[in-house]
Structures are given as C-alpha cells and as structure tokens.
Amino acid sequence: MRKLLRALFDKMLASRIFYPVKPVVKAADDFFFGTPRVTSRAPHMLDNLDIKRYMSTVILALVPSAAASIVFFGWRAVMLIVVSYVAGGLVEVIFAVIRKKPVEEGFLVTGLIFPLILPPTTPWWVVVVGIVFGVFFGKEIFGGTGRNIFNPALVGRLFITIAFPQIMSTSWLPPFADAITAATPLMIYKSTHVIPPLWNLLLGQTAGSMGETFRLGVIAGGLFLMLTRVSNFRTVVSYLGTVAVLAWIGNLLFPAQVAPPLFQLLAGGLLFGAMFMATDPVSSCYTRAGKWAFGIGCGFFTVLIRSFSGYVEGVMFSIVFMNAFAPLIDQIVVRTKFRPMLKKS
Amino acid sequence: MKSVHLRRGYVFSRFAGAANIKPVRAPLPEKITIPLGSGYGKESPALVAAGEKVAAGQIIGRDDERIGSPVIASAAGTVGAVEKHAVVIETDRTAAPERFQGRENWETLSAAALGKILYESGITALGKDGIPSDYKSSPLAPSDLKHIIIHCLEDDAFNISWSALLDDELIRRSLTGVKILRAAFPSARLHLAVDRRLTGLRKRLEADGPDPAAVPVYSVAPKYPMHSHEVLIAELLGTDMPWGFTPIHMGIVVNDWQLLLHCFEAVVEGKPLIERLIALSGPGFRENLHVTARIGTPVSRIVNEYLRQDVTSRLVLNSPLTGERITDPERPIDHTFSQIIAIPEKTEREFLAFVRPGARRDSFSHTFLSSLLPVKKTADTNLHGDDRPCIYCGYCEDVCPVNIIPHLIYHNAVKINVAERLLQLKIFKCMHCNLCDYVCPVKLPLSEGIRQGQERLIEAGCDPTIGLQPYYDLDGFDAYRGKK
Numbered sequence: 001m002r003k004l005l006r007a008l009f010d011k012m013l014a015s016r017i018f019y020p021v022k023p024v025v026k027a028a029d030d031f032f033f034g035t036p037r038v039t040s041r042a043p044h045m046l047d048n049l050d051i052k053r054y055m056s057t058v059i060l061a062l063v064p065s066a067a068a069s070i071v072f073f074g075w076r077a078v079m080l081i082v083v084s085y086v087a088g089g090l091v092e093v094i095f096a097v098i099r100k101k102p103v104e105e106g107f108l109v110t111g112l113i114f115p116l117i118l119p120p121t122t123p124w125w126v127v128v129v130g131i132v133f134g135v136f137f138g139k140e141i142f143g144g145t146g147r148n149i150f151n152p153a154l155v156g157r158l159f160i161t162i163a164f165p166q167i168m169s170t171s172w173l174p175p176f177a178d179a180i181t182a183a184t185p186l187m188i189y190k191s192t193h194v195i196p197p198l199w200n201l202l203l204g205q206t207a208g209s210m211g212e213t214f215r216l217g218v219i220a221g222g223l224f225l226m227l228t229r230v231s232n233f234r235t236v237v238s239y240l241g242t243v244a245v246l247a248w249i250g251n252l253l254f255p256a257q258v259a260p261p262l263f264q265l266l267a268g269g270l271l272f273g274a275m276f277m278a279t280d281p282v283s284s285c286y287t288r289a290g291k292w293a294f295g296i297g298c299g300f301f302t303v304l305i306r307s308f309s310g311y312v313e314g315v316m317f318s319i320v321f322m323n324a325f326a327p328l329i330d331q332i333v334v335r336t337k338f339r340p341m342l343k344k345s
Numbered sequence: 346m347k348s349v350h351l352r353r354g355y356v357f358s359r360f361a362g363a364a365n366i367k368p369v370r371a372p373l374p375e376k377i378t379i380p381l382g383s384g385y386g387k388e389s390p391a392l393v394a395a396g397e398k399v400a401a402g403q404i405i406g407r408d409d410e411r412i413g414s415p416v417i418a419s420a421a422g423t424v425g426a427v428e429k430h431a432v433v434i435e436t437d438r439t440a441a442p443e444r445f446q447g448r449e450n451w452e453t454l455s456a457a458a459l460g461k462i463l464y465e466s467g468i469t470a471l472g473k474d475g476i477p478s479d480y481k482s483s484p485l486a487p488s489d490l491k492h493i494i495i496h497c498l499e500d501d502a503f504n505i506s507w508s509a510l511l512d513d514e515l516i517r518r519s520l521t522g523v524k525i526l527r528a529a530f531p532s533a534r535l536h537l538a539v540d541r542r543l544t545g546l547r548k549r550l551e552a553d554g555p556d557p558a559a560v561p562v563y564s565v566a567p568k569y570p571m572h573s574h575e576v577l578i579a580e581l582l583g584t585d586m587p588w589g590f591t592p593i594h595m596g597i598v599v600n601d602w603q604l605l606l607h608c609f610e611a612v613v614e615g616k617p618l619i620e621r622l623i624a625l626s627g628p629g630f631r632e633n634l635h636v637t638a639r640i641g642t643p644v645s646r647i648v649n650e651y652l653r654q655d656v657t658s659r660l661v662l663n664s665p666l667t668g669e670r671i672t673d674p675e676r677p678i679d680h681t682f683s684q685i686i687a688i689p690e691k692t693e694r695e696f697l698a699f700v701r702p703g704a705r706r707d708s709f710s711h712t713f714l715s716s717l718l719p720v721k722k723t724a725d726t727n728l729h730g731d732d733r734p735c736i737y738c739g740y741c742e743d744v745c746p747v748n749i750i751p752h753l754i755y756h757n758a759v760k761i762n763v764a765e766r767l768l769q770l771k772i773f774k775c776m777h778c779n780l781c782d783y784v785c786p787v788k789l790p791l792s793e794g795i796r797q798g799q800e801r802l803i804e805a806g807c808d809p810t811i812g813l814q815p816y817y818d819l820d821g822f823d824a825y826r827g828k829k
Contacts (some may be wrong), residue, residue: 002696030731034698038726041793043666043779044659044688045502048706048713049786050730052699054738057712104733146734146787229710232739286737287750334753338769 005032023096027103054230055105061225062112062276064217069210072175073120077210080115083124088114088131095140106145106282110135113276114153116211117269117316119171126164130156150323151283154316161316172207182207185267186312189259201266212272222275231279234291235298239274240265242299250303257307270302273315283323287333294329297322346547347563349538349580354568354746355709355780357502361721364624364684365509366634373438377420377641377677378431381406384470384680386413386482391432397424401443402617404465405432414470414482419619419640431677434641445615451525459529459612460487466611467618470680472600473574474593477530484593488532491596494577495526495605496538497546500567502665502707502724503626503686507602508543510622510635515606516549522605523555525612533598536581537562538571569666570778574599576746589773603683621682625651627665628723629658629687638678645674648685658687659726666779691725698729709740709784733787741781741791747774751781751791758798764805772798 009029012018018025031052039046069077088111096103114131134156139148161168174182184207185196200206204214212218225231243264250258264270278284278298285294298318305314382388389406399405399418406416421443422436451459460478463469469482477487497507511519527535535555539547541564550562563581570576574592577599579585584595592599603622610616623636630651638647644660652658660671665686695701703713707722715722741751754770757763772795781791 006694032697034695035728035731036692036694037728038659038690038692039728042661042664042668042670043783043792044661044668044670044686044726045665045724046727046729046782046788047708047710047784047786048703048729049708049710049784050699051733051736051787052730053712054710054736054786056699057710102731102733106736144734146736228712229740230712230738281736281738286739286742286752288739288742334750334770338771 009033021093021097023100023102024093027096030102051105055108057228057230058109058225058276059112061221061230062109062116062211064221065116065211065214065272066112068204068214068217069116069120072204072213073173073210076120077115079124080118080122080127080210081112083127084115084131085111087128088135091132091135091140095144099144101144104145106139107135110139110152113211114156117153117157117209117272117277119168120173120210121171122160122167126160126167129163130160132156133159146282148282149327150320151277151280154277154320154323157316158320174207175204175213184208184312185263186259186306189263189267190312195260195263198262198266201263209269209272212269215266215271218271218275222271225275225279231275232281232291234288235279235284235295236274238292238295239278239298239302240270240295242296243270243302246299246303250307254307258303259306264303264306268306268313269315273319274298277315278319278322283326285326285330285333287330287337289333289337290326290329293333294322294326297325297329346551346557347561348541348566349563349571350566351568351571351576351580351746353744353748354570354576355744355784356568357500357707359719359721360502360707361705361723362626362628362630362633363503364506364626364633364635366632368510368622368635368637371636371638371642371647373420373436373639374642374646375436375438376425377422377434377436377639378643378675379405379416379419379434379641380431380677380679381416382413382430383416383467383640384414385472385475386470387411388430389413389416391416391427393424393427393432395424395426398422399424399434401619402445409480412475412481412484414467414475414480415465417467417617417619417640445617447614448612451612452528454528454612456487456529456531459525462612463529463608465617466607467680468604468607468611471604471607471618472598474591474598476598476600476604477593483598485596487530489596490530490533490598492536492582492598493526493530493533494536494538494574494581494597494599495523495602496565496572496577496599497543497602498538498540498565498567498572499542500540500565500569500571502569503624503684505601505603505622505624505635505684507540507546511543511546516546518609519602519605520549520554521613522608523560525608526605527555527560529608535560538565538577538581539563540565540567542567569780570746570776572601573776573778575776587773601683618680621678621680623647623678623682624684625687626684627658627661627686627688628725629653629656629660629689640679641677643675643677644671644685647678648674648687652687653689656689658689661686661688665724666783667777689725691727695727709744710786728788730786730788732789735787735789738786740784740786744780744784746778746780747771747776749774751775751795752789754798755789755791755794758801759794762798762801764802764807767798767802768807772802775799 012025092107134152138150138152138155142148202215226233244261247261247264251260285291301318302314389408391406393405401421403418404415405418420436421440422434425433425435464478464480469476469478475483477483477485620637631653632651662668704720705723706713749771775795779792
C-alpha cells in the first residue's frame with residue numbers, strides 16, 4: 001500500500017500532465033512521506049518538530065471545541081467546517097500553483113478555526129465569502145503563512161461581520177435547539193444585566209459561536225497548547241489577566257457598563273480568542289516583552305469595546321487591532337533591548 | 346560549592362548511545378601516522394628521517410622558536426616515511442610494552458621544571474589555544490595566566506561519559522592532576538566546573554579535594570552549550586568575551602577533564618601524551634564504549650569493529666551540534682579527538698512522519714510522547730521537515746545562550762544586510778553553538794546565515810579582534826563609504 005502510494009507520487013511528480021498542479025502533488029506527497037533530505041553541515045542532527053506537526057498540534061487542541069460544536073449543533077457544524085476547508089483550500093491551492101511555491105500548512109488551522117468562530121446558523125455562502133476573503137486578503141497577498149500581518153481567520157470574520165451585519169447578529173442558536181434564535185450572554189447582559197449561571201457558560205449551555213461555547217474544552221485545548229510550547233503562555237496570561245483586572249476596576253467604577261470579571265472571562269469568545277487566536281505566532285509579537293504588551297493591549301481593547309461601544313463583543317476587533325501594532329511593539333522592544341550604536345565622540 | 350545554572354540553553358537528555366563501558370585499549374595498528382601539527386600550534390619540523398628507529402614517547406618533531414608543542418612518537422617502531430605534514434611510523438608490534446620512568450618526588454619540582462615536563466610530553470598542545478609554558482607553546486607566558494577552567498560536563502547530546510568512567514582510581518589521579526596544575530601555574534587560579542549529576546566526583550572533591558577557597562568547584566547544571574568556553578567564562582568568572590577573542594587573550598585556559606589525567610600520567614608516571622581517551626557514542630555503533638587509542642591510529646581502525654553494519658552512519662567529531670564530519674576514515678587520531686559519534690544517515694522517506702506519537706524522538710517543544718515517557722531517544726541526520734518561511738515561534742530566542750534574537754539577525758543578514766542594524770542586534774555575540782538551528786521547526790539555516798553576516802561585516806572593514814561591543818565606532822564606516 002505504502003509502496004503503491006510512493007510509486008504513484010513518483011509517477012505524478014515525473015509526469016508532464018501534472019506539471020501545472022505540481023505544488024499540489026508535492027504537498028500531498030510531503031503530507032504522506034517525510035523528507036529524504038539530510039543535514040549537510042553542523043548541526044548534524046535536528047529537532048524532530050516540523051511545521052506539519054506544529055500545526056497538527058493546534059488542530060489536536062481544537063478537537064474538543066470542534067467535537068462540542070458538532071454535538072451541539074449537529075451536521076450543520078460538519079457542513080460549515082467542510083465548506084470552509086474546501087473554499088479556503090481552493091484559494092490556497094490556486095495561489096500555490098500561481099506562485100509555484102509549496103502549499104503551506106498554516107491553512108489547516110485557519111480552515112478549522114474560521115467556522116468555529118461563526119454563529120451556528122450562518123449560511124454556507126457567507127462562510128465561503130468569509131474564508132475566501134480571509135485567506136486572500138488576510139494571508140496570500142502578503143506572501144503566505146509566515147508573512148501575514150493579520151490573523152486570516154479573524155480577517156474573514158471581520159469582513160463578514162461588517163458586510164452581513166443582519167445575518168451575523170441574529171444567527172445565534174442555543175445548543176440542541178433548531179431554528180430558535182437566541183441572544184448570546186453578552187447581548188443579554190448589555191440589555192438586561194442578567195448573568196447566566198457560570199456553569200452553563202463553562203459547559204456550553206448558552207448561545208454563542210460554534211466553537212467557543214464549550215469553554216471547558218477550550219481551556220483544556222489552550223492548556224495543552226501552552227504545555228506543548230506551541231502557543232506561548234505570556235500572551236494568554238497577560239490577555240486574560242488584563243481583562244480580569246480591568247473588568248474588576250471598571251465594574252467598581254462604572255457598574256452600569258462594565259460586567260464583572262468572572263463573567264467577562266467566561267462569556268463570548270474571549271477564552272477561544274486568547275487561547276487560539278491571540279497566540280498565533282505569525283501575527284502576534286515575537287519578542288517576549290512584546291507578547292506581554294500584546295496581551296495587555298488586547299485585554300484593554302476587549303473590555304473597552306465590550307463596555308463602551310455599540311458592539312457587544314470586542315475580542316475579534318481587539319486582536320486584529322493589536323495585530324496591526326505587533327510589528328511596532330516588537331520594534332520598540334528590540335530597540336530598547338539592543339541600543340542603537342553610538343558614535344564615539 | 347557554587348551552583349551554576351545557565352538561564353537559556355537546552356537540556357539534551359536520555360539519548361540512546363551514550364558510551365558507558367570502561368575503556369578498552371584499541372589494538373596497535375601496523376602503521377601510525379603522526380601529524381606534525383597536532384593540537385594547537387604550528388607544524389614542527391621532523392627530527393627523524395625514514396628508516397630511523399624511534400621509541401614510544403620520543404620527541405620526533407620540535408621547534409622551540411615557533412609557537413607550538415613537540416610531536417611525540419606514540420609507539421615504538423621504524424620511521425616509514427616523513428611526509429609533508431606527518432611522520433609515518435611502522436610500529437614494532439613484537440616489542441615489550443614500553444616502561445616509563447616515574448617521578449616519586451614530583452612535588453619538589455619547581456614550576457619551571459613542571460612546565461618543561463608538560464611541554465616535552467606534548468600536553469601543552471591541548472585545548473583551543475594551547476597551554477602556556479616557557480617554550481612558546483601558547484601566545485601567553487605562564488606567568489600571565491590568570492585562570493584555568495577545567496570542566497567535567499555532560500551537556501551535549503553525546504559526551505564522554507565521565508559518570509561511567511570516573512572510578513576511585515581516576516578521581517585520585519585527577520586530584521593529583523589538580524595539584525600538578527596548581528604547582529605548575531602558581532600565578533593562575535584554578536576553577537573546576539563539575540556536572541551536577543556527578544555526585545561521586547563532587548563528594549570526593551569536597552572531602553579530599555583542594556581548598557575550596559583556592560580552587561573553587563562549581564556544580565553545573567548540564568545545559569547545552571555550557572561546555573563552550575564563551576559560556577563557561579561568562580558564567581564562572583562573570584566576564585563577557587568580546588567576539589574574536591579566544592580565552593588566551595584574556596589570560597584564561599579552558600580545558601576538559603582529560604587534561605588532569607594527562608598531567609598525572611606525564612608528571613607522576615613519566616608517560617607523555619601518546620594516548621587519547623575517545624568515546625564512541627551514538628546509535629550508529631553496535632557497542633558504545635570508551636577506547637584508549639594511540640595518537641596516529643586511523644579512525645577506521647577504531648570504529649570499524651564497533652560500527653553497525655545494517656545502517657550507514659555519519660561519523661562526527663566531538664559534538665553532534667558543532668563538530669565536523671569525519672569524511673576520511675584513514676584520518677589519524679590527534680590531540681583534538683575526545684569522542685567519535687556515529688549518527689545513522691536517514692534518507693528513507695518516513696510514512697506519515699508528522700502524526701507519529703514519537704516516544705523516542707527528541708524535541709524542544711513537548712509535542713512528542715518522549716516528553717512524558719522515560720524512554721531513550723534516538724538520533725539521525727534527517728531534516729525531519731520541509732523548509733518553510735519563518736513563523737516567528739520564538740524557539741530560537743528561547744534557547745539562545747547569549748541572549749540575542751537569531752531569527753531577526755538571520756533575516757537582517759540574509760535579506761537586508763545593513764551593517765549598523767546587524768551590529769546593533771549584536772551579531773558578533775553569536776558563538777555558533779548551533780542550538781537555534783537544532784530547535785527551528787521550519788529548518789532555517791540560522792547559524793549559517795549569521796556566519797555569513799559576520800563574514801560580510803569583516804569584509805566591510807569591521808575588525809573582529811578588537812571587540813566591537815558594546816559600541817561600534819561609526820567613523821570607520823563613514824570613511825569606508827568615502828564620506829570623509
């Protein structure tokens with residue numbers, strides 16, 4: 001079986017018919033078979049981690065969320081995930097073919113995260129529009145994975161939030177329910193100041209985006225990512241810590257606008273965003289101090305938008321906003337750490 | 346005992362293939378090739394001609410006017426040929442084992458006399474830039490030597506297993522070696538850096554060792570690249586080494602534990618440096634053991650007997666991360682050998698490599714099962730992944746022992762290459778421990794890129810030997826560009 005597959009790939013890579021789609025064949029080949037190349041100079045041995053395993057660890061950490069979304073919302077969730085993978089994958093493949101560069105693995109994560117941050121009853125064509133926009137404008141025009149400024153999934157989500165406000169604000173659904181639109185806990189709080197039992201939030205018994213409702217799974221996945229060193233604890237701790245502290249202070253000063261800290265932490269997409277999206281290594285800061293600053297900035301804008309703006313949820317806006325500032329923060333950190341050379345005078 | 350713990354760096358733990366058997370003696374080959382430039386220093390002219398009979402331990406090459414140390418015949422026999430860079434000796438395998446004149450009363454000898462013994466035994470050629478003596482064995486005079494650092498560390502993926510080797514007898518010998526070094530270099534302060542896990546040695550040093558006020562002993566956490574002289578000097582003495590400097594510029598000699606044993610043999614037993622203790626490590630060997638081999642023995646005569654036949658292995662000298670590859674199996678053993686590592690070449694394309702649990706795979710991240718299980722890990726030369734653009738995961742920064750940002754310097758050196766920016770990012774702090782290359786998940790050649798950047802800067806007029814840190818004089822650059 002393995003030999004057959006190997007022979008098939010060798011044939012396809014050698015044949016002329018498949019030449020135009022060579023990046024795709026190459027990607028499939030690399031997916032099934034590891035590299036034959038060996039080190040040419042010191043160091044003679046290398047770490048076993050590669051980008052495929054790095055990204056599949058993220059997918060593994062997303063499994064609880066994805067499974068919960070399928071349990072809660074049924075085949076609809078499966079359909080949205082498949083649609084997202086197919087539409088986004090097509091953009092990725094087209095670009096790989098045009099650029100004659102290998103298909104990059106970062107898409108595997110984007111394609112799964114994107115449907116998980118959507119309301120459950122989002123029509124499939126909105127998903128297509130969102131993921132295509134996100135992958136195209138969020139990633140490919142910058143040069144692909146590793147060079148994007150913004151998190152592609154968030155760019156797509158942001159675009160459809162603004163383009164289809166009607167759909168994106170009324171498609172919420174409580175778990176195990178069909179076609180009964182409901183308000184999310186943050187919406188309810190904004191209008192009536194009612195806080196649902198926190199256990200319901202943790203176990204996902206409230207309305208919300210598909211992947212974010214089962215918060216125990218999100219926390220477990222996030223911890224797994226931090227323990228495997230794939231995501232960095234600095235961003236998560238500073239983001240959640242800032243939200244907690246600011247919500248506590250804000251709740252004391254403006255109890256009418258700012259929700260109490262524990263509810264803020266558990267409501268909305270904060271946990272999902274902090275664990276899986278703010279920690280995206282490419283679009284967040286790369287310096288350690290920058291990671292702390294990035295998290296603090298995200299936390300500040302999240303509380304600000306949630307409490308004092310027309311929107312009920314601010315995680316997406318704050319992360320995209322801070323993505324834009326990440327290079328600047330890094331620059332400041334690097335300049336502070338490594339002082340510019342002075343002329344001898 | 347002072348405890349030393351490197352903040353960054355990486356712990357290579359539980360690699361299969363550590364050499365763990367007491368040393369065996371490699372058989373004496375029919376022909377040994379003794380390089381005229383062995384260890385530190387210039388090549389010495391040969392004092393013997395073809396056909397001459399030599400005894401083991403006889404000096405066959407010496408030039409006291411140039412920097413270097415004498416060349417010693419490592420076995421008795423007849424000189425077969427005097428080549429351009431080496432003397433070939435056809436060994437006399439019927440001769441009785443050589444006896445050397447021991448010195449019972451070495452403690453009465455003066456520092457100069459001890460220095461002479463060390464020089465004539467060839468020991469002064471050891472180390473990165475030799476050991477000072479009155480005979481130009483090193484750029485430094487013995488009286489200018491300030492510190493001697495002797496380390497006994499197992500911080501690399503493969504090491505000489507001192508934990509298996511150091512029994513009571515060897516510890517006794519090394520303690521005598523400490524005394525000899527102190528007597529030979531009265532002006533220098535001796536520092537002993539001992540691996541934290543070598544409890545036996547540390548206890549003996551506390552009980553019977555020298556006065557800790559005069560000879561400080563450090564208990565060192567085994568974090569790579571602790572054994573490199575840049576890190577040792579920074580951590581133990583607290584002084585930074587400017588780039589381009591070697592320890593000898595600062596009056597420091599850094600050497601490993603074998604120096605003490607060689608000193609004991611030379612001074613007390615009268616046996617010159619004719620043998621080296623070599624560890625055969627790595628999964629490419631059938632049996633991992635320590636071999637005592639005569640200097641000049643071809644590598645193939647040592648390793649062939651123990652190499653695995655079912656895999657092709659790459660032979661690497663001294664360190665899997667920084668060592669050079671031994672391409673010529675006939676290369677003779679010289680003073681610089683302390684370990685030969687055989688890493689299996691893995692060119693086979695592994696099926697679904699990235700989803701395997703990986704109970705025996707090492708990784709800086711904890712994404713493999715090996716971080717949970719106490720199982721021995723394997724090593725091979727495969728890249729384990731495809732080249733991709735940098736994803737800014739920050740692993741290289743997390744492990745960098747000199748606290749720079751490797752990926753940033755790499756991008757600046759390879760793509761942008763602005764001299765001021767590179768100098769600002771402290772490119773010359775990199776000492777090429779290659780740890781960033783090791784941990785990189787997208788397999789960037791970071792260390793190589795930084796090396797290119799350094800070389801280009803030197804070409805552009807930066808003088809590497811004056812130490813560019815902390816501030817670089819930009820006037821030089823303006824002049825170079827023709828502004829002044």
